[in-house]
Amino acid sequence: MAKETIAGLAKRLGISKASVSYALNGQSGVSDLTRRRVLDLAEELDWYPSSSARALSRSRAGAVGMVLSADPALIGTEPYHMGLLAGIEAALAESDTALMLRMVGNDPAQEHAVYERWAGERKVDGVLVFDHLLDDPRPALLDRLGLPFVLHGTPETGAPPAFSGTTTDHDVDAATIIDHLHDAGHRRIGHVSGPHRLLHEKERIRGVRERAASHGMEVVQYEANYALQAGHDAAVTLLRPSETPGAPMTAMVFGNDLMAMGGLLALRELGLRCPDDVAIISWDDSLHCRLAFPAVTALSRNPGMQGRVAAELLLDLLDTGTIRTTSMPPGELVVRASTATV
Amino acid sequence: MAKETIAGLAKRLGISKASVSYALNGQSGVSDLTRRRVLDLAEELDWYPSSSARALSRSRAGAVGMVLSADPALIGTEPYHMGLLAGIEAALAESDTALMLRMVGNDPAQEHAVYERWAGERKVDGVLVFDHLLDDPRPALLDRLGLPFVLHGTPETGAPPAFSGTTTDHDVDAATIIDHLHDAGHRRIGHVSGPHRLLHEKERIRGVRERAASHGMEVVQYEANYALQAGHDAAVTLLRPSETPGAPMTAMVFGNDLMAMGGLLALRELGLRCPDDVAIISWDDSLHCRLAFPAVTALSRNPGMQGRVAAELLLDLLDTGTIRTTSMPPGELVVRASTATV
DNA sequence: CTGAAAGCGCTTACAG
């Protein structure tokens, strides 16, 4: 059986290609009867219009892109990004939009190169971008390329947004975490963040510092990179007695689940008990936190929902050109054994 | 700046579109000088040929598809599939082939519908398919749709293969696991497998049974579904004294890492110690196994490499039409505390 | 080695 085309259907039905096209796309210009006959025949033949022909004539790829940049060895260990991906995919599937996925290393140049390529080839109609950086070059790059985008995790400014994105109130999340530790009696804590070039880490750090100060708590900041090993090393460094003159540190906040796991391993090595000697809390929840021993208290941020919202912003931008910003609900603290009061 | 096209480049250079096309695609039919001028101009303008125009005229989408079917709630918790995905993506990127990703629930009909759609729209040139089922309907479906595919994890038959795929010798893997447990002194063990409708589980079960028999060991089989809870329930069931008349079961083999984690949780609830009372071993390695307490002995199968090989088989099939089968190297046992001899 | 032309399979003004 040769591949059917719209011309073939038209011939079979004795009508023009235009009528078939109008009927398929739900546009006016065909009688109800004709439309029915077209749809019935397409159904019967299991026929769908060619996506590339459609893309070419519509100047629309029908796909959006997402590049996941991470250490290749770590890919798949980051539950937060996988949750995002699942949410994004679900929203896109509902709108018949395909998802083009690329994974690159941590080098920003690779990510930029993918955008240039996609824009040049008109392979995708828009992209989803993650983790707003300080002086992030990507918005300007994407504007220059004419590639619509949504930036997941962008700062809330008073002004009307320059591009679409999702925002999170990190002060609220920081308060949730710090208040919980304060209530449990902690007065001197460590905060192991992700890289400071990430805007949201800057905001979290400020939120933690200010909330802690309001309680009269002391915070030691430590910059790390979200890897398990980094969390481990941070804990070893911060908990070495020589590093903490004065009162001992009794709790540690980790910027993600993997670092929290690393911190937990470090405690074991150091012969410290959790939560008795040091309590641990993670800024991301995941199965790792649930399965750890002791299970780790974590801020649950619902990545699936966040991905869905980001995807919907992008679809809306592509359909209507509307630039807007949606704020994410605050995270919910899942209290587990790692911060139990003794 | 209006979007450049191949006609624009031709005009600027005072040559025909055909020459530009030949030059870009590395085909003969242009002088070296002309080719250079074309490539230089494209580079200077940051210009790439339109993927949809190319797809239409070549009748090739330049993309392959992959549908991940899993419980939406579990997506992202399955490290094995994420590792596969990373390996696949790496191989495809090297061949300038895009990856179209879809996630659907566990209902096979949804997966089939995606294939029908992709084939009808000629949206992808081929697909990667996972987990060969008993009486798997997918090979016949894909053949009917004319959609080339590679089936990752297909049985090794003596005959020339009917389709491309990767094979694994589950007998060897089973022997690795069983020998390890035998060496550690276990004589009566539980084997918690994934669903029996998966061909590779059938093969693993047979492999375990036969190897254990050769050592005079006793095996109790239990069918589960790869979820954490299922592993938990399996352990509770198998370790309840009433279930194991006679000698107690001293070790359990779990079909994946999540079930092994569930098993570990169950042991804690039952007041049993690991490895002292019951040893645990997982057929997949992952960060979960490494972080568990005690850390769980696991068979490492290198999913990234497997994904890469599967993708290369598909690319080869698309380029040359070669149907072939590659066998995966046996897994390597990573021995950890969960099977330490006391 | 180069150019003019047809073709890939749709969509969409434009006449009727």
Place this chain on the structure above:
DNA sequence: CTGAAAGCGCTTACAG
């Protein structure tokens, strides 16, 4: 409401 025709931006025989 319907049909003939141009156009989307490439690729590829076919002449020269």
